[in-house]
Amino acid sequence: MRGDPKVTGVLPIGLENATKLMNLVSKSGKEYVCVMQVHCDYKIEELRNIIQEFIGEIYQRPPVRSSVKRRTRKKRVYNIELLESEGRLVLMRISSEPGTYMRKICHDIGILLGCGAHMRELRRTRSGVFSEDNNLVTLHELSEAIYMYKKCNDESDLRRVLLPMEFAVCGIPKVVIDDYAVDAITYGANLNAPGLIAFQEFKRGEDVAVMTLKGELVAIGESLVTSNEIKNMKKGAIIKPKRVLMERDIYPKGWKKNEKT
Structure with missing residues (x-):
C-alpha cells in the first residue's frame, strides 16, 4: 500500500x-521536479x-484527495x-500554470504506458518569480533569525531572510506615477492619465503594479485600457486599484476631497 508522496x-x-500580494503569487506559473514510479x-x-x-493544453480532473471540486478543467x-x-x-x-496536479500527470502517463504509474516525490522549485536560486531558506533558519532579533537585538539574519514586497511584482507589467498621484491611489482613486510618468506594455483587464518614482509599490490595479491607448490619452482613467499596499498620507496630497456646502 502506497503512502502519501513526499x-x-x-x-x-x-x-x-x-x-x-499572495493571491497574485499563487496565480503565477509553477515549476516542479518530480519522481515518478512506473509499475x-x-x-x-x-x-x-x-x-x-x-505539453501544451491538457484536460485534467483533480485527484480524489484534493482541495478543489473534482471537475474536468483545462490546464x-x-x-x-x-x-x-x-x-x-x-x-x-515540469513547468505549468497554477492548479495543475503533478500526481495526476504521473497517473495519466502510467495509463498511456498501459501499466500505471504514481508520483513518489515532488519538489516545487519555482513559484512565480520566487525560486530555489533566490533567498530560499528553511523554516528552521527563519525561526533562528526571529530568535536572534527578539533575544539578541541582531537583525542581520532577518534582513537576509526577508525580501521587499516589490520583489513579488517582478513578473507583471508596471506603471510609474507622479508623486502627487500617490496619495489619491492609497485612498482608492483610479490612476488617471495626467498622473502617469512611464509604463510597460499591458493589455486591458491585466494586473498592473503601480510604482512611485523611487520604485516603491503603491498598489496592484486592473488596467482599464491598453498600453497602446495610453499614448493618445490626455485624460481619463487608466488603472483601477484592486489591492492598495502603501499606507495613506505618506506622500503629499495632489487632490482635494469634495466638501459639502
Whole structure:
C-alpha cells in the first residue's frame, strides 16, 4: 500500500501588508521536479514520446484527495523535461500554470504506458518569480533569525531572510506615477492619465503594479485600457486599484476631497 508522496520546495510567505500580494503569487506559473514510479518495465523512447503528449493544453480532473471540486478543467503545461531514469523511477522537471496536479500527470502517463504509474516525490522549485536560486531558506533558519532579533537585538539574519514586497511584482507589467498621484491611489482613486510618468506594455483587464518614482509599490490595479491607448490619452482613467499596499498620507496630497456646502 502506497503512502502519501513526499512534497517539499518553494513556498512564498507574505508578512503584514504583503499578504495582499499572495493571491497574485499563487496565480503565477509553477515549476516542479518530480519522481515518478512506473509499475512495469518500459522503453525509454516510448516514455519520452508519451511525455511529449502532455505539453501544451491538457484536460485534467483533480485527484480524489484534493482541495478543489473534482471537475474536468483545462490546464497548460509549458514544458516537461525527462532528467534521469533508473529502473522504474523517472525524474522529471515540469513547468505549468497554477492548479495543475503533478500526481495526476504521473497517473495519466502510467495509463498511456498501459501499466500505471504514481508520483513518489515532488519538489516545487519555482513559484512565480520566487525560486530555489533566490533567498530560499528553511523554516528552521527563519525561526533562528526571529530568535536572534527578539533575544539578541541582531537583525542581520532577518534582513537576509526577508525580501521587499516589490520583489513579488517582478513578473507583471508596471506603471510609474507622479508623486502627487500617490496619495489619491492609497485612498482608492483610479490612476488617471495626467498622473502617469512611464509604463510597460499591458493589455486591458491585466494586473498592473503601480510604482512611485523611487520604485516603491503603491498598489496592484486592473488596467482599464491598453498600453497602446495610453499614448493618445490626455485624460481619463487608466488603472483601477484592486489591492492598495502603501499606507495613506505618506506622500503629499495632489487632490482635494469634495466638501459639502
